[in-house]
Amino acid sequence: MAERPREPKSKYTADRDIAGAFEGETVTRRRFMTLTTHGAGAVAVAAFALPALGFAAGTAIFERPKASWEPIGPTGDFPSDSYVPRVVTEVTGVGEVGKTTVYVRARNAEIDGPPDPEIDTNFVAISTRCMHLGCPVRYVDAAKRFICPCHGGVYDFRAAVAGGPPVRPLDRFYTRVRGGQVEIGPRYSVNSEFDRHPKYRDPGQPLDGIGQYLYPGRFSTPLLNSQ
Amino acid sequence: MKLPKLPAPPLPSALKPPPKGPGEREKTGPAHEVKDAGIAAVDWVDERTSLSGGLRWAMFRKVPKGTNWFYTLGSATLFAFLSQAVTGVFLAMYYDPSATRAYESARHITNEVFLGEFVRGMHKWGSTLMVILIFLHMARVFFFGAYKYPRELNWVIGVALLILTMAMSFTGYLLPFDQRSYWATIVGVNINGTGPLVGPFLSDFLRGGAEFGATTLSRFYAIHMLLIPGLIAALIGAHLYLVAKLGTTAPPWLKSEPAEELHTERV
Numbered sequence A: 001m002a003e004r005p006r007e008p009k010s011k012y013t014a015d016r017d018i019a020g021a022f023e024g025e026t027v028t029r030r031r032f033m034t035l036t037t038h039g040a041g042a043v044a045v046a047a048f049a050l051p052a053l054g055f056a057a058g059t060a061i062f063e064r065p066k067a068s069w070e071p072i073g074p075t076g077d078f079p080s081d082s083y084v085p086r087v088v089t090e091v092t093g094v095g096e097v098g099k100t101t102v103y104v105r106a107r108n109a110e111i112d113g114p115p116d117p118e119i120d121t122n123f124v125a126i127s128t129r130c131m132h133l134g135c136p137v138r139y140v141d142a143a144k145r146f147i148c149p150c151h152g153g154v155y156d157f158r159a160a161v162a163g164g165p166p167v168r169p170l171d172r173f174y175t176r177v178r179g180g181q182v183e184i185g186p187r188y189s190v191n192s193e194f195d196r197h198p199k200y201r202d203p204g205q206p207l208d209g210i211g212q213y214l215y216p217g218r219f220s221t222p223l224l225n226s227q
Numbered sequence B: 001m002k003l004p005k006l007p008a009p010p011l012p013s014a015l016k017p018p019p020k021g022p023g024e025r026e027k028t029g030p031a032h033e034v035k036d037a038g039i040a041a042v043d044w045v046d047e048r049t050s051l052s053g054g055l056r057w058a059m060f061r062k063v064p065k066g067t068n069w070f071y072t073l074g075s076a077t078l079f080a081f082l083s084q085a086v087t088g089v090f091l092a093m094y095y096d097p098s099a100t101r102a103y104e105s106a107r108h109i110t111n112e113v114f115l116g117e118f119v120r121g122m123h124k125w126g127s128t129l130m131v132i133l134i135f136l137h138m139a140r141v142f143f144f145g146a147y148k149y150p151r152e153l154n155w156v157i158g159v160a161l162l163i164l165t166m167a168m169s170f171t172g173y174l175l176p177f178d179q180r181s182y183w184a185t186i187v188g189v190n191i192n193g194t195g196p197l198v199g200p201f202l203s204d205f206l207r208g209g210a211e212f213g214a215t216t217l218s219r220f221y222a223i224h225m226l227l228i229p230g231l232i233a234a235l236i237g238a239h240l241y242l243v244a245k246l247g248t249t250a251p252p253w254l255k256s257e258p259a260e261e262l263h264t265e266r267v
Helices: A029-061 B030-049 B052-057 B069-091 B102-111 B117-143 B152-174 B179-194 B198-205 B214-246 B262-264
Strands: A070-074 A084-089 A099-106 A121-129 A138-140 A145-147 A160-163 A173-176 A183-188
Touching: A029 B198, A070 A084, A099 A183, A121 A183, B030 B052, B052 B214, B069 B117, B069 B214, B102 B117, B117 B152, B152 B179, B152 B214, B179 B198, B198 B214
Parallel strands: none
Antiparallel strands: A070 A183, A084 A099, A099 A121, A121 A173, A138 A145, A173 A183
């Protein structure tokens, strides 16, 4: 037996023989109560879930720490044809874990080209964080190269990629001179043209071409208040 | 009120209680009173929960002909998880998730606590074993074709459990807080950061900031201790429910046999 197509129901409850329906009423009371209960449940869940999520992610993603500057020695300590290793504290309060090695030399116009007018560029401070996946690189003076022990990343004297898997030159640190002492500030990233990206990227994130858009700068970059 | 008796479970004949002989009297004595008290207690709970029906449904299932030792790999994985859960809870009683104290507390567990080296070793080697067992279980399901209709959803839940187990391995690896843990986590977080668009922010979330710091370890500890174990336990529940509901598959080398009554119809 073929079913006849049903007549479309009226949107007014009064037309559908529902007892006690009001004139012009379109939502049944059962449906109204169901929606209200579900809505109240959603509000209750959101009331604890959203603050908890914000608590877990907010500081981690959005907090901008203040830049700290750490003196590493008098200006005369650093030659322009080789690097001198210095240990600085990147994160305080966690002991050895928060320390990192920085390779520092005086700026050499022949190698480094014209200075960046926006920053104090009398010294070059190279981060030891390999731009493949973050292992610690070591400067080998005999080869004038930075070499990574993990997956064979090699960087030349300017810290540009000379071989292996790294995706961009080694990060650098802002430097300044205060009272005859060279001071190390926060880090910044450079692409293969040595263009400065103040919102430094993690290792493994290329900064050339489309890379700078695929890996946007994070909010957690330190605030560079005094330069 | 006397409840109707449920049908007896299909016990093998050796385990069935012998029927009462003619003229034999009801046994009495302290042993039987204790037994009766136990039965009464179980009955009390069962009358209020009807648990026995569910237990019978889950435990006394029909299994296909040809079921063999390969079918125990899922249970083996489950027991590996239980072992990880128990040893992990007790390791947490001595472990201190702070950047300056973690290594020292792990060393203390291994070198000074009674059976500390054993329990820590169980947790460490058990984690490797669990991953191996998961892959063997997965291979069994794959090669026996047990992922096919109607069991696709159970395969999907299994994949989610595999991913969660990998996340457990990743977060647990940092906790001893030695050089290997530290650099493995640095590399792992940076691999995670190479995901386009969201990767950099996800790395910040995992580390608790732009740099590996004091919150990284406690964050990994909380994820390892609280977040993922709860998810795994819940998903194992769903996995087992579907196993009980859908039943297991026969091995692929068995031909299907028509039912007895169909044999006679054909003659």
